[in-house]
Amino acid sequence: MTREPVLDIRGLSVDYGLGDAAVRAVRDVSLTLHRGEVLGLAGESGSGKSTLAYGMLRLLPPPGVIRGGQVTYHPRDGEPIELLSLPRKRLRKFRWAEVAIVFQGAMNSLNPVHTVATQLTDVIAAHEPRTSSAARRARAVELLNLVGINADRLGSYPHQLSGGMRQRVMIAMALALEPKVVVMDEPTTALDVVMQRQILATLVELRERIGFSVLFITHDLSLLVEFSDRIAIMYGGRIVESAPAAELYRTSLHPYSDGLLHSFPALRGPRRELTGIPGSPPDLRAMPAGCAFHPRCPRAFDPCADRAPELAPPAGREDSGRDVACWLHTAERVTP
Amino acid sequence: MTYVLRRVGFYLFTAWAAITINFFLPRAIPGDPVQSLISRARGQLDAEAVQSLYILFGLDTDQGILSQYWDYWGQLLRGDLGLSFTFFPTPVIDVIADSLPWTLALVGITTVISFLLGTGLGVLAGWWRGSWVDIVMPVTTFLSSIPYFWLGLIAITLLADQGGPFPSSGGFDPGVVPSWDLDFIGSAIYHSLLPAITILVTSMSGWVLSMRNMMLTVAAEDYITVAHAKGLSERRVMVSYAARNALLPNVSSFALALGLIVGGTLLVEIVFSYPGVGFQLFAAVGAKDYPLIQGIFLVITLSVLVANLVADLVYLLLDPRTRKEG
Amino acid sequence: MAVPTDVLSAPVEESPAKPRRRRSSFLRNGKAVSGLVIIGFLLVLAVIGPWIAPYDPGQRGDDLLVGPNAAHWFGTTHLGQDVFSQILDGTRSVMLVGLVAGLVATVLAIVFGVTSGYFGGTGGETLSAVSNVFLVIPALPLILIITLSLPETNDLTIALVIGLTSWAWGARVLRAQTLSLRRRDYVEAARATGESTWRIIGFEILPNLTAVIAASFVSTVIFAVLSEITLAFIGVPGVSEWNWGAILFWAQSQQALAQGAWWWFVPTGLAIALLGTGLALLNFGIDEYVNPRLRGGPQQVRGVKMRVGFTPVLPAAKESR
Numbered sequence: 001m002t003r004e005p006v007l008d009i010r011g012l013s014v015d016y017g018l019g020d021a022a023v024r025a026v027r028d029v030s031l032t033l034h035r036g037e038v039l040g041l042a043g044e045s046g047s048g049k050s051t052l053a054y055g056m057l058r059l060l061p062p063p064g065v066i067r068g069g070q071v072t073y074h075p076r077d078g079e080p081i082e083l084l085s086l087p088r089k090r091l092r093k094f095r096w097a098e099v100a101i102v103f104q105g106a107m108n109s110l111n112p113v114h115t116v117a118t119q120l121t122d123v124i125a126a127h128e129p130r131t132s133s134a135a136r137r138a139r140a141v142e143l144l145n146l147v148g149i150n151a152d153r154l155g156s157y158p159h160q161l162s163g164g165m166r167q168r169v170m171i172a173m174a175l176a177l178e179p180k181v182v183v184m185d186e187p188t189t190a191l192d193v194v195m196q197r198q199i200l201a202t203l204v205e206l207r208e209r210i211g212f213s214v215l216f217i218t219h220d221l222s223l224l225v226e227f228s229d230r231i232a233i234m235y236g237g238r239i240v241e242s243a244p245a246a247e248l249y250r251t252s253l254h255p256y257s258d259g260l261l262h263s264f265p266a267l268r269g270p271r272r273e274l275t276g277i278p279g280s281p282p283d284l285r286a287m288p289a290g291c292a293f294h295p296r297c298p299r300a301f302d303p304c305a306d307r308a309p310e311l312a313p314p315a316g317r318e319d320s321g322r323d324v325a326c327w328l329h330t331a332e333r334v335t336p
Numbered sequence: 337m338t339y340v341l342r343r344v345g346f347y348l349f350t351a352w353a354a355i356t357i358n359f360f361l362p363r364a365i366p367g368d369p370v371q372s373l374i375s376r377a378r379g380q381l382d383a384e385a386v387q388s389l390y391i392l393f394g395l396d397t398d399q400g401i402l403s404q405y406w407d408y409w410g411q412l413l414r415g416d417l418g419l420s421f422t423f424f425p426t427p428v429i430d431v432i433a434d435s436l437p438w439t440l441a442l443v444g445i446t447t448v449i450s451f452l453l454g455t456g457l458g459v460l461a462g463w464w465r466g467s468w469v470d471i472v473m474p475v476t477t478f479l480s481s482i483p484y485f486w487l488g489l490i491a492i493t494l495l496a497d498q499g500g501p502f503p504s505s506g507g508f509d510p511g512v513v514p515s516w517d518l519d520f521i522g523s524a525i526y527h528s529l530l531p532a533i534t535i536l537v538t539s540m541s542g543w544v545l546s547m548r549n550m551m552l553t554v555a556a557e558d559y560i561t562v563a564h565a566k567g568l569s570e571r572r573v574m575v576s577y578a579a580r581n582a583l584l585p586n587v588s589s590f591a592l593a594l595g596l597i598v599g600g601t602l603l604v605e606i607v608f609s610y611p612g613v614g615f616q617l618f619a620a621v622g623a624k625d626y627p628l629i630q631g632i633f634l635v636i637t638l639s640v641l642v643a644n645l646v647a648d649l650v651y652l653l654l655d656p657r658t659r660k661e662g
Numbered sequence: 663m664a665v666p667t668d669v670l671s672a673p674v675e676e677s678p679a680k681p682r683r684r685r686s687s688f689l690r691n692g693k694a695v696s697g698l699v700i701i702g703f704l705l706v707l708a709v710i711g712p713w714i715a716p717y718d719p720g721q722r723g724d725d726l727l728v729g730p731n732a733a734h735w736f737g738t739t740h741l742g743q744d745v746f747s748q749i750l751d752g753t754r755s756v757m758l759v760g761l762v763a764g765l766v767a768t769v770l771a772i773v774f775g776v777t778s779g780y781f782g783g784t785g786g787e788t789l790s791a792v793s794n795v796f797l798v799i800p801a802l803p804l805i806l807i808i809t810l811s812l813p814e815t816n817d818l819t820i821a822l823v824i825g826l827t828s829w830a831w832g833a834r835v836l837r838a839q840t841l842s843l844r845r846r847d848y849v850e851a852a853r854a855t856g857e858s859t860w861r862i863i864g865f866e867i868l869p870n871l872t873a874v875i876a877a878s879f880v881s882t883v884i885f886a887v888l889s890e891i892t893l894a895f896i897g898v899p900g901v902s903e904w905n906w907g908a909i910l911f912w913a914q915s916q917q918a919l920a921q922g923a924w925w926w927f928v929p930t931g932l933a934i935a936l937l938g939t940g941l942a943l944l945n946f947g948i949d950e951y952v953n954p955r956l957r958g959g960p961q962q963v964r965g966v967k968m969r970v971g972f973t974p975v976l977p978a979a980k981e982s983r
Contacts, residue, residue, distance in 0.1 A: 113581060
């Protein structure tokens with residue numbers, strides 16, 4: 001794993017709606033995915049994590065609107081590409097070939113009237129029109145084998161597959177063009193625990209074999225702690241903390257991260273007390289003043305209700321590779 | 337296979353219901369017209385004809401209702417629908433056989449074209465929502481509320497009467513003799529243009545509206561976002577992913593809509609004096625020709641059932657979820 | 663005739679909890695309001711029509727087949743009767759039959775649809791089969807032969823016949839909706855606590871079906887109006903004298919076209935189209951209320967085109983708070 005960035009997001013904001021009715025779902029988010037890295041993105045529903053992932057490829061359905069920011073992709077050789085200013089035709093070529101998404105394998109993510117074979121091969125045909133249909137079919141078989149599905153499933157329709165199989169088809173589909181970055185949007189949420197383990201094992205194996213970078217989005221922090229190199233935590237449309245996974249697990253700085261980590265029991269290691277986080281996620285249309293988390297924060301103090309803290313390295317540990325947005329850890333903090 | 341069997345079973349059941357309704361209804365009519373006709377024509381009718389009319393109208397009061405019903409079925413299966421009053425003593429089945437092809441040609445062709453065009457336009461209207469295509473909406477709304485026959489009347493006034501380019505009535509030129517030659521066929525086609533256009537204009541709008549709404553619903557599905565994320569061409573997403581799925585409810589409702597289409601076509605025929613089954617029905621109603629009216633009802637209903645079955649089979653081809661294994 | 667869109671586009675509701683009433687947003691819908699205005703206007707005419715008509719519709723006059731003029735706004739018939747008065751008088755018959763038929767059909771649709779959807783099993787399947795039979799048999803010929811077989815007919819009996827044959831559509835839609843609602847959590851909870859079936863249907867299920875029932879009612883009225891006009895046009899006895907279809911029947915049989923007397927049937931047809939459009943608009947309004955995806959026009963603000971597949975990118979805006 002190198003420190004070389006492959007996907008660089010700077011100051012991205014996303015709204016739903018226009019004018020007075022606009023709701024800001026992602027606020028001025030900056031995030032970097034490094035080559036070969038697994039970056040976990042955690043947060044509750046409504047925190048903006050999926051919006052961020054789809055927004056960066058301009059895949060948000062109406063009424064989503066991107067308002068400001070830059071998304072830069074760094075290919076291995078060649079000039080960096082600014083995704084938000086790509087003309088549509090080039091963006092279409094870029095999609096899936098460089099950055100692919102593993103969607104949740106729900107019934108709805110696969111076209112119900114096409115076979116698995118068609119859904120695997122049509123993307124190849126769209127990006128590499130000169131391949132023969134035999135070559136495409138061979139590749140489809142290869143992809144299914146990668147995820148452990150028998151080739152005789154090529155002729156099946158989505159409604160004939162189990163949930164776990166559909167998820168694996170989604171993974172196979174994502175890898176069809178050998179992308180450099182794979183975004184995984186809650187890939188295991190709809191599955192039972194046993195299936196979750198299997199899928200994750202498959203993902204780990206594939207990553208080792210092919211070597212793509214991963215942006216793993218989930219609300220389940222326990223998965224990320226195991227699986228990712230770095231973790232970024234989102235709340236109310238903002239990133240509130242980002243750190244290497246092991247360090248975050250050992251010591252979290254933001255009270256929200258702390259709350260999340262104490263919401264699931266650890267199977268191994270010392271016993272920890274299970275606590276939840278009181279209250280509920282903020283209404284994006286009526287955000288609290290100052291720090292979005294302060295109404296629920298057990299350690300809130302004066303500045304929290306006035307101004308929202310910036311995401312920055314914590315005071316005194318500027319080169320730890322961690323960032324946090326909390327008044328408790330800013331240089332100009334007032335002792336609580 | 338089970339799907340097909342179930343549908344066939346359903347249609348057989350419906351056919352039985354329609355035939356049974358047809359059986360019971362005339363027994364509600366006050367018996368006068370039938371009696372008087374029979375007594376008037378006693379000399380010209382042979383015994384079988386009289387018997388068939390008796391059976392048709394349940395005047396055979398010696399027999400119980402059940403055996404009457406049985407005889408009625410026997411009659412039907414022999415193709416005997418009774419004798420027409422107005423075209424006495426021509427059997428009803430012959431009268432219908434003369435006019436049915438005209439209606440089938442008119443309805444068949446216009447319905448298919450209207451469905452294809454309407455659906456196509458609806459796909460575009462739904463996909464390009466927010467552009468100039470939206471003008472289509474109020475236009476089609478208005479058009480779909482106009483009764484077919486009224487549009488036909490307007491069309492005749494504007495385009496046919498007083499030296500207009502289209503003929504105002506009939507199925508073919510009065511001077512031409514019906515036969516399978518170019519003259520006749522050409523004349524037939526020429527005469528069917530105005531009725532066909534009238535039907536097309538009003539019925540197409542229904543398809544446009546429903547397809548457009550379905551496209552909007554489908555466009556919000558996840559697999560459309562996936563298709564875009566895959567970098568597929570606009571055309572492929574619109575057609576293979578969106579339209580292909582949005583089409584399904586339309587196909588299944590096509591079958592249901594046939595009943596309405598039949599009603600509308602009947603009227604168009606009346607307005608244009610087009611020699612089809614609808615015009616025949618109109619004349620029959622005026623003359624209180626009950627056997628003919630009933631015969632036409634049966635024929636129309638059975639044709640609609642067959643068309644429904646065909647539509648169901650098409651649906652089977654289009655939606656893999658209806659196909660069971662084996 | 664047009665294919666009503668409500669059957670096809672009415673989605674099965676996906677909200678997890680009981681939906682709140684949003685009556686105000688319904689009335690803000692332009693289509694619904696214009697539809698209501700048109701229909702309201704025609705209803706008023708239906709009531710006061712015969713009183714405000716300038717002439718007795720059946721009264722013969724001296725001006726035979728005269729075009730529109732100051733004395734006769736819509737011209738006269740071959741017997742010198744005032745077309746305008748005829749149309750006004752006929753409004754009552756048209757609206758009455760339409761509404762009564764719509765009411766009868768909707769009640770039947772609720773009975774068949776909700777019952778078969780809620781109870782399921784063989785009983786539900788049978789009811790569903792019955793409604794499918796009525797759905798598939800072509801309506802107009804059926805109504806025709808029933809009406810012709812009856813010993814005597816008038817507006818009300820015709821309305822009944824239409825109502826008794828056109829409920830199947832609504833029943834199908836309501837059955838689908840009820841089936842889905844039955845599995846909702848709050849219904850299951852009510853059943854678990856032993857609430858009586860009728861209370862459940864009455865208080866938990868029916869209120870959530872109001873929008874669909876309304877759309878079905880409007881569609882049926884459209885169908886009923888067109889059917890009765892058709893019946894009158896064909897010459898079925900029993901329809902009220904100046905029903906719009908009857909006016910057209912006379913126009914047709916007197917060869918109004920050939921004689922160039924366009925005023926006899928053009929205004930009548932326009933009146934029919936007006937009623938049809940009003941009802942259709944109302945239906946769209948209900949449609950858009952039920953299915954939010956159809957709502958909100960072109961979503962274009964200041965030239966920003968929202969299209970599926972490519973989220974628009976705009977310069978950064980000031981944060982609103």
